[in-house]
Amino acid sequence: MRRGRDLAVALLTLLLGRIVRPRESRGRIVPDAPGNTSAELVALAFLALASFAAVGFIVAYAVGGNTQYLGLSLGLSLVFVAAALIVTARKLVVAEELEEDYPPEEHVVEQERVEQIVEEAGDGLTRRRLFKLGLLGTGGALGLALLTPVLSLGPFFTTKYYLGTPWRRGRRLVDENGKPWHADAIERDDFYTAFPEGANPEELGSPLVLVRLPPGDLRLPAQLRGYDAGGIVAYSKICTHAGCAISMYRAPLFQPAEPRPALVCPCHYSTFDPATGGTVIFGPAGRPLPMLPIEVDARGFLRAKGNFDGPVGPSWWGVRMWRPNP
């Protein structure tokens, strides 16, 4: 009973008690702020809301961790604290605008002293120039020495492997699951991805894009004659611009706007013509898509007749030094 009364008094004091400051004798630095009891209550209310939201976050975590509830409760809690602080800044804290001098532009005497101290330290040296040269040389050599181990990060001088591919004469074309592609499975107006049988599909030189065109539509240049297998053409799936996978085939969807079927890269829209040996019709690619010569074997499966007619992947300084190997 008595304890309950004490508690009630304590609570009332906490809620309604105010500080009344005695008049101070020393002069103020921060000017006296005019009181604003309603703003105080608003700020306190925001703090209360922030606490509720924070507890809400703990509850949300405990009952399952729903991302929306977690974000909402934590975000709101922080925003309520911000609101309390802004009310404090706007209504409860004295608005004073002070002025003072900017720091001086420079300290000329000190600058001279610094120069003097540094210079005078070297007065005992008779061969100053030679010393400077020596320091410079050592700095350069030591710097170079310390940089050398960087070369262990990777094969800096080797670039040949950029040109290699796993494609060889007789290698079968398989799908993502390693199943060989049958020529009859390749239909018109659709495109297919193929890999060299038994090779790493993640290698840049591996993936192919296959499409079937009406044989009459093919206009392959002389050096690519016979690269197709009865209208089925195979190109490297890696764009020669920036290494993305060619994953759009414009046929027959865009027929009215764009008359010819085309292979398109979704990164920067390099557009290649599958009928003319992968030549660039539009976009930023600088080289045609490398074409793989293929044939249909006795059982109807697709096989490579050799390697690509050009280097795979984006351009670099040595990309055109590639020579076809049969």
Place this chain on the structure above:
Amino acid sequence: MIRKVVRYLDQRSSTAPFIRKSLRYLFPDHWSFLLGEVALYAFIVLVATGVYLTLFFVDSTAPTVYHGPYVPLQGQHMSEAYASVVRISTTVKAGLLIRQTHHWAANVFVAAIVLHLLRVFFTGAYRKPRDLTYLIGVTMLLATLLEAYLGYSLADDLLSGMGLAIGWSVGMSIPFVGANLMSLLFHGPFPGQSSLWPRMYLAHVFLLPVLIGSLLVAHLTLVVLRHHTQFKRKRETERRIVGIPTWPGQAPRSLGLAFATAGVLFLLGGLVQINPIWLWGPYHTYLATNGAQPDWYLGWLIGGLRLVPGFDVVIDGYTLVPGPFWGGVAFPTVVLGFVYTWPWIERRLTGDREYHNIVDRPRDAPLRTAIGVGVLSWVFIVFVAGSSDRADVVFGLSYTAQIWFYRMAALVLPIVFGAIAYRVCHELVASERIAADRKRAEAEAKARLAS
């Protein structure tokens, strides 16, 4: 209590005078001065959420097969890195909230830095004695772009994997040394061996954050040592600064902004989905998503790569300049080179080597405003060109026609916009002069009438 703390600190560090001065450091009151602060608070959120994510992320491309609760990915081959990000997003409690907040904070961080840079540029706040502060700031932007790109790439999802392939191709296109540098960096051919992930991870969670943090300290120290700039209003002069003291005026404002920034970021992280990597799937060399769009701050680079027509500069079989170099290296180098050197270019153009504590309104420096608007609109047009594929899908505008339009626009419009900005500045200043003259004349006339 306060006295006790201050006494303790002062007796051990002799800093009571310094603390006293810090409490009364003056902040000029203008909303645009808060952009840099937003960047600072976003950085703090990034570090806090980032540390949490490192506790769950696996920096390995070792192959694994997914057996988690997200059905569409079950049985799929993927890297440990991708699997760990899927785990963070699905099974770690509060993991998705922290990950999305981290991603949102990165986007807001870069945006706040860019807006802050624009404020500093168009008001001439970078002039002596703050040119060094400016250089450090621009370097931070550069480090931040790299940091954001690496963080985005670490997830090893299909979208970021395409971004990494593009970054690799752009690196390959550097004349003479590109292929060698990429070989060094990726430890062999792309898609690199597993050593790339620990490297990217080290850079993303340690090297670059430490660099950005150090530059931040240097940047803020220089700001405080030279004090803030200010706009000319009434009492402000080149020698006297007018502002609100840290305590009690500025502290609740800045803290309020800090809490508001963090609050909004967590609201976004909880309520607005960003980069749902479980939908993109794991990266494979032979896959690509359509309509791929990177985070916004890379839009200008994807635009640059899309706009430059396809040609490699070849001399006798030696590919001197592969195509991606123009949009991916040359374009950002020119833009950043301009941003870096502009204070010195302006000094050369105007012959102004004075100290400046009062900043300009954009109209007060028509030449700077015109050149700034020109360069900004150039970058912006290329940025918009980066979204032309979305415009094709959403509005049915022909992609090809758009690219040709943007190619022309990027060459012509910056000059037009720059000229318009120059003219507008002059007109605004002239109209102010006319208004002032009229006021004076009216006052004179009134005075004469009265007498």
